[in-house]
Amino acid sequence: MNNSYPTNLSPVFQQAEDLKKQFSSDLAQAASDDLPQLKIKYLGRNGLITSLFNELGNATREEKPKLGKLLNELKNELSQTLETMQKTKVPGTNTASYDVTLPGRTHETGTLHPLTTVLQEICVFFENMGFTVAEGPDIESEYNNFTALNILNNHPARDMHDTFYLDSGGLLRTHTSPVQIRVMQNGKPPFRVIAPGKVYRCDSDLRHSPMFHQVEGFCVGEGIHFGHLKYLLKLFAKKIFGESVKLRFRPSFFPFTEPSAEVDISCVICRGKGCRTCSNSGWIEILGAGMIHPNVLHNVRLDPEHFSGYAFGMGVERIAMLKYGIGDIRLFFENNHDFLVQFK
């Protein structure tokens, strides 16, 4: 045995050292159920440590403080080790008897469609801001989809919508804006509504799908102005694209809003430096917005001199494509298993 203490010291020093080794070997073999026993064996009233403390009386004056310190340290060390072991050991098992690196027992869960996830994130934000979710039908009337929204027949603005017409005389809504009309016809201001849903346009390529999703939001009341719209959409962009995102409002034209704006965010890929995604402009268009046109308010029998409101609409696919870096819109509707499981 390698004696680490000078021989002129009391043997109790050596005993303390041996005790420590014995404890380590006992601990290695112990299952968690054995830990209480171990505690009694070493730290109990008649335990091994206690008996060493009894030896303190036999020590010399010079050794006493040293030995006392050593024993106290040993006692603390053992009790601490036991305490941690008690917390971590799995009951009924021995540390050495199973491979903790094996995969856990589980069952495979599914996943929401990425569009649903993004849609829910958008809706939750606006619900937290006091908006109510409303839905409208996919098959709409010419009046709700166009006329009531100030998109008059024989106006070139109609060309902005490639519409699917039905033999029944209806059409597949080209945007979620008709929900504005439905809600405002059947209620009283103030309105704070968010309307998600499917919309349709006859177009199909990498960036266009004949069916896609939009979220429409609007707020109508007394004294609503453009500054309010800017405030809300800025918060929204920060929520969806992160705190550091910048927002830009550009003038545009929609027949149902005036003033109208297209809203860009600083490119999420290059952070505004310019890249392929943003066609080197540093900006990416994410939504259209504006103050509801007085003609639209008039069409739902609200006095535009008394009430005003803002409205905004965004393409869910577009936001999802930016968020997840998806290049082909058609992937969303192909429902390939390997595509969908990536969004778990």
Place this chain on the structure above:
Amino acid sequence: MKLTFNWLKEHLDFSPTLEETLTNLTMLGLEVEEVNPVNPLFPAVISARIESVENHPGSSQMKICSVSDGHETLPVVCGAMNVRPGMIVPLAKPSSEILGKTIQVASIAGINSYGMLCSEKELQIGFDQTGILELEQDTVIGKTLNEILSLNDTVIDLSITPNRGDCLSVRGIAREVAASFSQKILKKEPPIPAGKKTQIKVEIQEKTQCPVYGGAFLTNVKIGTSPFAMRYRLFLAGIRPINNIADITNFILIDIGQPMHAFDHDKIAGKKIIVRKARKGESILALDGLNYDLHDEDLVIADEHQVLAIAGIMGGELSSVHADTKNVFFESACFDPVTVRRTSRRLNLNSESSYRFERGIDREAIPLSLLLASNMSRNLAGGNIIHPRINLHDKIFKRKKILLRTERCHALLGLKLKEKEIERILTRIDIKKSGKHYLIPSFRSDLEKEIDLIEEIARVHGYDRIPETHEKVEILYTSPSPLIQLTQTIKATLVQAGFLETINYSFMDPKNNFSLEGFIEKPLFPEIILNPLSPSQSVMRHSLLPGLVQSAVNSRHYGTAGIKMFETGCVFPGKKSKSGSTDSPQVSHTGLILTGTHVPSSLGESARKLDFLDLKGAIEMMFNKLRIPVEFEPLENHLFQTGLKATCREIILGMFGELSANFIKQDCKDTLFYGEFSNEKMVSCLPPEIQYSPLNRLPAITEDMSFLADQNITHQEIVSTIRKCGITLLEAVKLFDIYQGKGIPDGKKSMAYSLTYRDKQTTLTMEAAHASHEQIKENLKKELNVEFR
């Protein structure tokens, strides 16, 4: 709208940088789609003179040109037919690159050729590929093409919103650029030529649809190709050059936005232009080579005999300017946007001209357009100008006046601008104050109301300068509809059960005309799309089945072992009668599909086929989560091999089962398990809020039983037989084992149940529980003839 930066700068007397110009345009609402710098570099393409042309001895398709660059004269073999001695041409010397190919000294049919003579198209500076580009006769030879032609420019493609017809011209865009720098555009003031008045008489029969009609007359013009500079401009703007006269009208169209048409004067019968409605049966062979039948709503330009042009849309072939035209009549007019649009849409005929008339043109630019056309023609086609004459129905153009209330502007923008500031902002875009009103310039036909002016103020002042503020609005909380809440619960539950959510198209192939009798009926009058993208997407789906089957089968083809998918979405039951209302109903459904192999997710599990019970388990999970007390009943349906329907209070909520093999015509070897449910019907069966029932702390006793039963006896029969005994102590019945095979006689199965007993009043004794258990066993023996083991 495509234009070039050099062209734009010609309208400005200040020199903005490209970058600031693009930024300002963007922030004014003129979206920059694309910016393409054009700087063709042809270091080894030089001007050269063809000294002589000989026939190629080896090929009748080729010529041998002796070409001089001022230093040496070398032979160049050329296939173009327009080469002639004395012609100045671009010569690509050996080692230069043309269209990605390096030119080399090569033997062509036995003759060494030292380079290549190039067409516009080969140099990518024009459309023409019919012959070698002919340079001006006074061009110095031996110079590089870049020195001779000013080719460097930037093409800007802008997306112009439909309200801004005034920005469909270089001048219109220049106006916006100038406004953004608080500057003005250069005024074009071409000299008014002296001369006689035109011989042509103009008769306008439809004055509201053609308020202004002007014309200019030129004699002795020489029709030919426009000079390169003109052709190059048009090329960069995406317009194909035709001849000098047609090019002039196209140039003016892009330059100041006024659509014009050039007639061959000598083809106008009776020297008379009549603006009238087309007559029934009239038709016209248009410039695009197609014949159009006209309608009595269409506005046309005619002479005494026939229709010469479809007003504002396209001219006719017969009266157009040809190579031998001597005298030209230019038309510059204003046609009603709606009339032009209606005809253009009906004939499915769009042109640069109709595009501008639909969006409104600037009447006050008509005289200018005629002056420009006359002066340019004299320069480019050598014509004698007969004084341009404007036939004005209302000679005085009345400008619109709009009242603007400062406080209204504040209220809508949330921006407090002083009246003076507003006036200054609007003056920048040529809207001047006149009393309390503002006068609208003739090119802004889109400005009609106060709100339009408010938008202009915001636009010119800058959207970014409007302060962001939080609104103070009463919040009325309304919870989402039960249907929205239900579909969210279903989605969450099915995801937990291992299903992937899919979203399929709402349209489908009309061949999918199946029914699920009692639940989904084949629509008598389905919602048919009149203009589908393809026949396989031409009718609105009445079930989620086709889409889900497609998605599952596709994923199986890609090699996925096990598929568990669902969709919640709308289906369209169709109309009850042929003349169904436009407000056609749509209902919300949930569909589930499952096929292939169950892939073990934990150690110790083994792979197995997904089956009916996997589907049923997910469906039970869904109904449990919704707390809908659902009952399953056997189902007879041609769609399902075996299936069940789910009912609640006699309402059929949906159906599920193994799809019958002959229904699945798709290339799919697997058995498909499918279920579809009505979300609205599920909403109608939702139970009230959970009510707590007091905890029972009295102990329960569980006893097991195990028996052999006839294999035809169902679990449900056993449970109901157990329940029928009416034992009040019996709390729960649970099947925990079922086995068939080794050690079990044929036609039998071994089943094991665990029954829980509890007395709600007092502690249950072993004896009482046992007695009940025995009574149940007796009853099972008697009723179902099972053998206890």
